[in-house]
Amino acid sequence: MRATFPHLLHLDVALGILYPTLGIEIVPPPPLTRKTIEIGVKLAPQNACFPLKVTLGNFVESIEKGADTLFMAGGVGPCRFGYYGQIQRLILEDLGYKVQFILLDHPRYGIRSFVQALRTMTGGKISPARIVRATALAWKVLRFTETIEAKRRALRCLVERKDALDRVVEGTLTRLRWVESVTALEEIIRSTEEALRALPLVREEGEVLKVGIVGEVYVAQEKRINFDVERLLGDLGVYVHNSVSTVEYILHTLPFTRSREKEETWRLARPYLQRFVGGEGIDSVGSAIRYAQWGFDGVVHLYPFTCMPEIVAKGILTQVSKDYDLPILHLAIDEHAGEAGLITRVEAFVDVLERRKKTRRKSEVGRAWTYS
Numbered sequence: 012m013r014a015t016f017p018h019l020l021h022l023d024v025a026l027g028i029l030y031p032t033l034g035i036e037i038v039p040p041p042p043l044t045r046k047t048i049e050i051g052v053k054l055a056p057q058n059a060c061f062p063l064k065v066t067l068g069n070f071v072e073s074i075e076k077g078a079d080t081l082f083m084a085g086g087v088g089p090c091r092f093g094y095y096g097q098i099q100r101l102i103l104e105d106l107g108y109k110v111q112f113i114l115l116d117h118p119r120y121g122i123r124s125f126v127q128a129l130r131t132m133t134g135g136k137i138s139p140a141r142i143v144r145a146t147a148l149a150w151k152v153l154r155f156t157e158t159i160e161a162k163r164r165a166l167r168c169l170v171e172r173k174d175a176l177d178r179v180v181e182g183t184l185t186r187l188r189w190v191e192s193v194t195a196l197e198e199i200i201r202s203t204e205e206a207l208r209a210l211p212l213v214r215e216e217g218e219v220l221k222v223g224i225v226g227e228v229y230v231a232q233e234k235r236i237n238f239d240v241e242r243l244l245g246d247l248g249v250y251v252h253n254s255v256s257t258v259e260y261i262l263h264t265l266p267f268t269r270s271r272e273k274e275e276t277w278r279l280a281r282p283y284l285q286r287f288v289g290g291e292g293i294d295s296v297g298s299a300i301r302y303a304q305w306g307f308d309g310v311v312h313l314y315p316f317t318c319m320p321e322i323v324a325k326g327i328l329t330q331v332s333k334d335y336d337l338p339i340l341h342l343a344i345d346e347h348a349g350e351a352g353l354i355t356r357v358e359a360f361v362d363v364l365e366r367r368k369k370t371r372r373k374s375e376v377g378r379a380w381t382y383s
């Protein structure tokens with residue numbers, strides 16, 4: 012078996028640790044590029060969700076590098092995620108590729124097929140203790156990749172040298188690919204934190220604009236698809252927080268774990284949306300409300316063009332924006348999205364936020380003068 016999987020930010024780092032430990036040889040998906048997108052767009056139905064097209068491009072490139080087994084997450088309705096794997100399998104079969112397609116169905120809705128897929132993965136030969144050890148290490152690595160990205164977003168607008176920040180983060184991500192034990196991981200975490208603390212800062216967190224990111228799990232996280240909006244905002248001097256997390260997604264998906272963060276987000280969204288609409292529709296609403304409560308200056312809503320749950324969320328976010336006086340920038344991404352247009356819109360948004368902040372400061376100073 013020479014297995015592969017689609018990209019999702021740094022998921023490949025964690026799976027690159029997990030699969031070989033389970034005795035699975037992997038073919039890492041080649042870097043996600045414009046060519047990957049073009050392949051997926053050419054082969055997928057025109058109206059398919061953008062993430063389906065991109066991950067299909069990943070699969071074709073990996074097969075051409077020698078992969079013969081594809082792992083794909085399954086989903087449930089009411090949106091189209093449940094069809095992804097099946098559609099991709101049929102397209103690849105039509106193209107004449109002889110590959111094994113292993114669909115990891117949503118375990119909350121079918122634990123038997125999920126366990127069966129895990130058995131197929133390991134060939135039933137690996138001891139449970141080894142599976143637990145490998146999974147625990149890969150899980151910790153995945154968590155840390157998210158932590159370090161969160162630090163990069165938060166620090167980008169504050170550090171003197173952005174290139175130095177990138178060097179620390181990229182260096183750590185490279186080291187994580189080779190980690191073999193929890194002790195080695197702890198050493199990487201310790202040295203990374205030390206390196207980040209050593210970066211000289213030129214401003215304080217309280218002085219900068221704060222923007223939160225909400226949206227669909229793939230587009231809101233995958234920077235090679237969303238034109239790295241986080242970096243763009245950071246370079247414009249904005250403190251960025253991203254509410255979308257693969258770790259929380261997995262915690263919410265598994266039958267024996269729970270994501271407290273997601274539960275809290277759904278509770279916040281309840282006055283506006285009581286039903287599950289698929290994908291991250293509820294999360295986008297709840298997370299925007301949380302950002303308003305945290306006193307953030309604005310929210311960027313990232314989603315694939317035609318994404319049903321996010322279109323529902325977008326309608327509701329218009330009301331949330333009014334109720335909480337929170338500016339929200341909606342960015343729909345697909346194969347036709349252009350970087351220049353996106354940059355212009357983000358810059359204009361930041362401009363508006365800056366002017367709002369200055370006006371508020373002035374009126375606060377005015378009020379203080381009046382009352383003194």
Ligand code: SF4
Pocket residue numbers: 060061062090091092093227289290291315317318319320321
């Ligand atoms: S969440 Fe949106 S992009 Fe993802 S499968 Fe559902 S409709 Fe498609």
